[in-house]
Amino acid sequence: MKSITSQKILIIGNGGREYAIGRAFSQDSRVDRIYFYPGNGGTNKLGENISVQTDEELIRFILSHQIDFVFIGPEAPLVEGMSDVLREAGIKVFGPSSKAAQLEGSKAFMKDFVSRFGIPTARYLQTSHYDEAREFIISLTPPIVLKADGLCAGKGVVIVNTHKQALEELKNMLEGKSFGEAARCVVIEEFLDGYELSVFALCDGEEYVLLPASQDHKRLLSADRGPNTGGMGAYAPTPLCDEEMMKKIENLIIKPTLKGMQKEKMPFYGVLFAGIMVVSIGDVLQPYLLEFNVRFGDPECEILLPLLKTPLLDLCYGVMEHKLGLLKVEISQRYCVGVVIASQNYPYSTSEAKAISINDVDENLGHICFAGVNLKDGILMATGGRVLVCVGVGESLKEARKNAYALVGKVHFDGMNYRDDIGFRALKNV
Template identity: 45%
Template structure:
């Protein structure tokens, strides 16, 4: 088979790596790809947002199956365009992708079908949003309605912070058109967990529970990023909680989309808070998480092509997921200053030494310049390690990360620590 992977980040590198393990895959094309992917795939300079260009590429190259990595092309209707052209694509159509493309749409769907989430209201007028913030008179969360690369959520400790957040999103337009509307919601307390599931619109196959680390600094401090690291499985999600999430959140969401005329096929990502009342939805995403994809795909034993075909053909009930025993940890190496301003073009060293340890080094924001690998993004690399136990996976990931260097390199040193007994933290 000839596979097309759309995107150029760490998640897409992990997808390419996993697909390259399939005996059914003969060739992988990445658009636009990155230097890490180039070792396993042919990188073609077509951007992830150029849907006509991607369709032309898929047609000309006789692509058998397309994987859309990032959310934006799906929200813009990539799956609709490909399917209408008779091409097979793994990912939801535009209407289903609105689950991530509009937080207001997702909230309305959850409210209509009784799916547990935070109490909320949606606003298109900054003055009305401010009035509601004052009414809440306490901790809350302000979210840009549209896509903001994982950075459009501002967690506020009180009224003044929330008022400033409303102005940042709706007046200063920090996230552009994504801030035309905001969702203001109660601030939930508990521990976060990510549950991703494959679904064909009826059957769901949940993956291992994972835990992302969004804030930039250790101890979950500082502004939110696209993700500074992740690990799986997350023991905070006990088998009982895992079953509740599948039965009370994932299955009802898929059913709600189907009953509303929006059959959903692909990966459904539920970002959850484990509250005292039970699991509640913080957000839905419509694709693999980044960096959750890295540890999850490192542990997945089932052929990803087999899963994707079963999803597309509506026969996911025939597939059972198989997982490698143990745990996987991904530590993101970021550019200094991220998620704010940061330098690009810094020479990266130590990758070969890191890979010799057995760790997987997924490229997220890299480029080649004059034959040298340089930084080209805020999140530069994802160092992923697998071991029989979580403490060893953490140790291996950090041992490999310490061998890599570039000017201004920063990474959190507490990825996975929450899952360890207090004596080991």
């Protein structure tokens, strides 16, 4: 690859993921300037938050400020085609095309795609017709999984325990009462019983680099109780994914997906996330694909980037220039645990803004990534949703979790809410 110097980078998004990406770039001496659109009250410590109203204004800003490339963080702009618009304007972009982003943008597209290429996934039906869906639901043994086809910010999945509940939820989804227009088409799946893994691959269309397997914690409350959320914490690497399991995921899911995307003339460039359910079939553990995302997860991004020894900047150029195969990618042998601190009413409703106080943070423990925050008269305010992520780093998973919760103890605002058991599956026998 060519020598990389004096980079100006624009990051699209306003969450903890985008803060983590900006933080990784800010530690690279080759990065001169970082912009965020729109950013949050914490990202302006790493760079400059900008505000524009249209794609045309955004393109003018990028060109006039001689920005080297744009990193698109969230799923919505990718699915809506922002990367295509920017590329057509001659701007370098880290992120897949809108066609490739259908892997996340449409669960029906994803399920049909993986079925065509023999990728292991749960038995399913995608439909907009109640009678057809009812017949399939009755054929399944509960629990039963119903998914809205479109984007729902990670919350468009319902698991029910009876046929009656499934039919009631189906009716609500098809009528737009649950998840709005995103559920006018539904995907109904058999329930897979096992444990989940999050596996991320950086992809340049042909070559790919696997990052350490991680595990997200979706439920709001400790011991996996309460409703699903966007994620209340994560850790990596997980001992629940050994070398043999990672090889299975690579050969059965990642490789055939990238080959299939090439075959269907929508090669995948960027970050591909595979949500995996590991199921025990007799004495054999088998990975099944639950879902794809076409970007870094949040909060997984916050705990994966600190494990990179190879600079994120080099990886981005490896992807954008289709030269990942030329890079020698190194991963730290340490562990990371991220604990999300959310606002009082998350995920049920909005919360009143509250002032945040943070005591001195010992950087030997880790760091904090900011998400749902803004600045008011110089004071950092928790503005609702997931507010920040305390990222602990250690030589063992146990040490990393201890450090993460030590950081949690440094944060104070009224109504703060977090789980006290991140990493419990891996540590329960330690």
